[in-house]
Amino acid sequence: MVIRDDAHDVGLEQRRKMFGVAGAEDQVHHTTDLNDKMQDFVTRSCFGDFWQRDGLTVPERSKITVAMLIALGRAHELRIHVNGALENGITPLELREIALHAILYCGIPAANDGLRAIQEVLTERGVSLDIDGEAARTAQTA
Structure with a gap:
């Protein structure tokens, strides 16, 4: 049974x-x-409370969530939140940089899994993986 109130609706x-x-x-x-109970908690507490708090914008929360899911190696949830991050205005370039930054603090395997999940979502959405021309410039100097 769904109890509708402000926290639920928000x-x-x-x-x-x-x-x-x-x-x-x-x-x-x-x-x-x-x-x-899990869905009720996620709707009310996660998105109806924590995601609404002052101090961080929704896009900032998306970036942090993506980074934490990469760090934890939670590819399923990461794919979900990469979609959400894109809807919140996070660019493919920002997503790439979050995953690359994870190399420093989480290690290559976690960052690689994160990049793979990001690539899957971008590909599913028809977003070009040619983000800023970096790969072409790197290939020219090799």
């Missing part, structure tokens, strides 16, 4: 902006006894 709207209907209404209204 959280559902945030989810809708970031993940569309599939990440909002479909997740919240098609729960089972197994996952209904």
